[in-house]
Amino acid sequence: MWLLSFILPILRLYLVGVKVLLYQLFNKSFTLPVLPTQNGRVAIVTGGARGMGYETARHLARLGMHVVIAGNSEEEGLQAVKKIHEEGSEGKVEFLFLHLCSLKSVRQFVHRFKARALPLHVLVNNAGVMLVPEGTAEEGFELHFGLNYLGHFLLTNLLLDKLKRSGRHDACSRVVTMSSATHYVGRLDMEDLQGRSCYSAHGAYSQSKLALVLFTYHLQEKITAGGFPVTSNAVDPGMVDTDLYNNLCIPAQAAKKPVAKMLFRDKNARPLSLSGHVGFDSLPHQLVNKSTCQGFCFNILCIGETGIGKSTLMDTLFNTNFENFESSHFEPKVKLRAQTYDLQESNVRLKLTIVNTVGFGDQMNKQESYQHVVDYIDTQFESYLQEELKIKRSLHNYHDSRIHACLYFIAPSGHSLKSLDLVTMKKLDSKVNIIPVIAKADTISKSELHKFKIKIMSELVSNGVQIYQFPTDDETVSKINTAMNGILPFAVVGSSEEVKIGNKMVKARQYPWGVVQVENENHCDFVKLREMLICVNMEDLREQTHTRHYELYRRCKLEEMGFTDTNPESKPVSLQETYEAKRHEFLGDLQRREEEMRQMFVQRVKEKETELKEAERELQGKFEQLKRLHSEEKSKLDEKRRSLEDEINTFSKKKTAAELLQGQSFNTNANLKKDKDRKNSGFM
Ligand SMILES: Nc1nc2c(ncn2[C@@H]2O[C@H](COP(=O)(O)OP(=O)(O)OP(=O)(O)O)[C@@H](O)[C@H]2O)c(=O)[nH]1
Ligand SMILES: [Mg+2]
Numbered sequence: 001m002w003l004l005s006f007i008l009p010i011l012r013l014y015l016v017g018v019k020v021l022l023y024q025l026f027n028k029s030f031t032l033p034v035l036p037t038q039n040g041r042v043a044i045v046t047g048g049a050r051g052m053g054y055e056t057a058r059h060l061a062r063l064g065m066h067v068v069i070a071g072n073s074e075e076e077g078l079q080a081v082k083k084i085h086e087e088g089s090e091g092k093v094e095f096l097f098l099h100l101c102s103l104k105s106v107r108q109f110v111h112r113f114k115a116r117a118l119p120l121h122v123l124v125n126n127a128g129v130m131l132v133p134e135g136t137a138e139e140g141f142e143l144h145f146g147l148n149y150l151g152h153f154l155l156t157n158l159l160l161d162k163l164k165r166s167g168r169h170d171a172c173s174r175v176v177t178m179s180s181a182t183h184y185v186g187r188l189d190m191e192d193l194q195g196r197s198c199y200s201a202h203g204a205y206s207q208s209k210l211a212l213v214l215f216t217y218h219l220q221e222k223i224t225a226g227g228f229p230v231t232s233n234a235v236d237p238g239m240v241d242t243d244l245y246n247n248l249c250i251p252a253q254a255a256k257k258p259v260a261k262m263l264f265r266d267k268n269a270r271p272l273s274l275s276g277h278v279g280f281d282s283l284p285h286q287l288v289n290k291s292t293c294q295g296f297c298f299n300i301l302c303i304g305e306t307g308i309g310k311s312t313l314m315d316t317l318f319n320t321n322f323e324n325f326e327s328s329h330f331e332p333k334v335k336l337r338a339q340t341y342d343l344q345e346s347n348v349r350l351k352l353t354i355v356n357t358v359g360f361g362d363q364m365n366k367q368e369s370y371q372h373v374v375d376y377i378d379t380q381f382e383s384y385l386q387e388e389l390k391i392k393r394s395l396h397n398y399h400d401s402r403i404h405a406c407l408y409f410i411a412p413s414g415h416s417l418k419s420l421d422l423v424t425m426k427k428l429d430s431k432v433n434i435i436p437v438i439a440k441a442d443t444i445s446k447s448e449l450h451k452f453k454i455k456i457m458s459e460l461v462s463n464g465v466q467i468y469q470f471p472t473d474d475e476t477v478s479k480i481n482t483a484m485n486g487i488l489p490f491a492v493v494g495s496s497e498e499v500k501i502g503n504k505m506v507k508a509r510q511y512p513w514g515v516v517q518v519e520n521e522n523h524c525d526f527v528k529l530r531e532m533l534i535c536v537n538m539e540d541l542r543e544q545t546h547t548r549h550y551e552l553y554r555r556c557k558l559e560e561m562g563f564t565d566t567n568p569e570s571k572p573v574s575l576q577e578t579y580e581a582k583r584h585e586f587l588g589d590l591q592r593r594e595e596e597m598r599q600m601f602v603q604r605v606k607e608k609e610t611e612l613k614e615a616e617r618e619l620q621g622k623f624e625q626l627k628r629l630h631s632e633e634k635s636k637l638d639e640k641r642r643s644l645e646d647e648i649n650t651f652s653k654k655k656t657a658a659e660l661l662q663g664q665s666f667n668t669n670a671n672l673k674k675d676k677d678r679k680n681s682g683f684m
Contacts, residue, residue, distance in 0.1 A: 009203035012185035020181050039064035039346045047127025049076040051242035061089035070098035100151030102138035110158040119166035125152040125177040131201045142194040148208035167229030179234040186210030295349035304409025305361040309439045312494035331359025334372040370424040377431045381553040404541045406432040409439040414448040417459050425465045433468035441491030441524050442516040490525035
């Protein structure tokens with residue numbers, strides 16, 4: 001009997017072990033999925049200083065989590081912390097002492113952790129012992145049962161309030177308990193849980209793992225009943241090459257190395273073992289570091305009529321107060337106002353640009369409303385293209401102003417989309433990622449909102465408007481993104497006010513009849529929008545902008561400039577060939593135009609020559625006529641002169657004769673006087 005209860009657990013355990021081994025050998029090997037970053041979240045990993053615990057802590061830290069390694073060897077723990085830091089992990093890592101063999105130590109650990117006032121999002125119950133010789137924990141419990149199960153049971157229960165408070169319904173906190181396939185063969189001996197009547201290390205180990213699985217299920221039931229944002233999970237890691245297997249029987253120990261080799265090789269690659277650490281496992285990390293160092297940029301365009309709640313939503317989304325200017329309804333045309341802010345969360349820097357449409361929809365001519373938006377988006381693409389085409393490019397420090405996400409604010413009319421909404425979205429859907437949102441969703445009832453959403457989506461589909469679809473090809477986010485694609489457009493509420501609900505201050509809008517909580521998913525879709533836009537799909541939005549929208553702009557622009565990838569016979573042409581062809585075409589064109597100009601010049605010269613000759617002839621005629629007139633005039637004058645000269649001659653002659661006559665008569669008179677005087681003197 002004693003022998004049976006000693007041997008049976010051994011047989012069962014090794015049988016399960018062989019089964020797991022065969023399963024792992026003949027099934028696809030595990031590849032680590034790409035996980036979203038976990039900045040600002042906190043995890044505790046028990047036994048995180050080595051083995052699976054260390055790998056878990058390391059990966060969580062890489063994802064940006066603040067990781068607390070809980071372990072019973074300070075030296076080992078601090079070394080693990082140092083190693084993770086040296087890898088340049090994103091998150092903070094620290095060590096806290098925890099001896100799971102002592103329930104007192106568990107309480108002290110929880111006390112110390114709670115004193116830090118940190119939230120707790122993930123608790124990994126990883127630490128454990130396997131097949132250790134008979135021994136007891138501090139309070140006298142059998143070692144497997146005490147450490148593997150009771151220690152974690154107490155730890156989880158003492159931290160449960162923290163986990164409940166830190167979780168959100170869209171991002172639950174988690175308890176992850178490391179179990180094992182051996183729980184299938186575990187037997188709970190309720191009469192003798194400590195195995196005192198007949199100790200079997202194998203039986204005790206299987207029992208502790210079964211207890212953990214039962215606890216996990218029970219905890220999940222309790223959480224579900226209470227509606228808390230926490231999940232309780234049990235994990236079977238399968239066969240892992242760690243020190244935990246050091247207590248296996250000797251034949252199993254001997255088989256460990258070759259089995260590990262078989263299990264952990266990549267089936268497609270030619271294996272080449274490295275004799276030491278080379279370091280290329282840090283490649284993904286180098287990429288993360290580089291990106292973090294450079295910082296990120298994200299540009300949001302808010303399109304919506306004046307006063308629809310654009311600025312309030314932006315403030316609520318980023319939990320800050322951006323510079324806001326109230327717009328007037330009398331803008332003659334739509335203006336786009338861009339403001340850039342440098343934000344920082346953990347060690348990630350984000351250059352955020354918010355572009356607002358000022359006066360959108362206020363013009364009589366609605367084309368005036370959307371055309372400026374289209375032009376703005378194109379201008380940003382053009383600037384990027386110009387930078388790309390420069391010989392000396394500086395794209396690494398170029399401020400990329402291309403719009404990554406366009407939040408289109410739909411008025412909460414409950415009726416249908418306005419024609420301006422449809423036209424604008426249609427004009428923009430090939431240029432930008434459009435995410436439609438129903439603004440001020442607190443002003444519309446729940447049933448109306450439901451119908452309104454359906455109406456909007458059917459109108460978008462029937463008008464062929466392509467809005468942004470959250471990507472579903474990445475399996476880590478496909479589930480959530482598929483669900484979110486189904487509830488578009490998001491009905492959002494924004495508020496800068498905080499209202500006290502219970503003992504917490506929350507963002508809300510307060511009305512005489514009640515309070516609308518912005519972050520309550522029963523009240524509006526704000527949390528979903530924030531999650532989708534910022535936490536899950538920000539990188540995809542950036543990528544789609546570059547690979548889809550900008551690519552389309554670039555292609556059209558280059559085609560406009562005459563560049564093509566293929567010639568008319570659909571054969572590929574290189575840039576050099578295109579350049580040569582263009583140059584040839586240009587030179588031919590130049591030559592033709594030169595010839596045309598030359599001929600035109602000759603023609604004009606001839607025309608001018610004829611004109612000149614004509615003018616010369618005319619002038620000659622005029623000259624001849626003038627000459628004739630002149631000679632006629634001259635001969636007339638000569639005639640006149642001659643007659644005048646004759647007259648003068650005649651006159652002179654007459655004058656001379658007259659003078660002569662006058663002279664003679666004077667002389668006669670003088671003689672007569674002299675005679676008279678003489679006579680007179682003779683008488684005296
Ligand atoms: N009921 C309700 N009111 C809101 C909401 N969001 C904003 N408001 C109010 O609407 C008014 C206008 O909000 P803004 O955020 O300035 O709107 P805007 O679109 O930025 O306005 P302009 O920039 O001037 O075009 C303010 O009184 C806000 O308090 C909401 O979700 N629900
Ligand atoms: Mg505003």
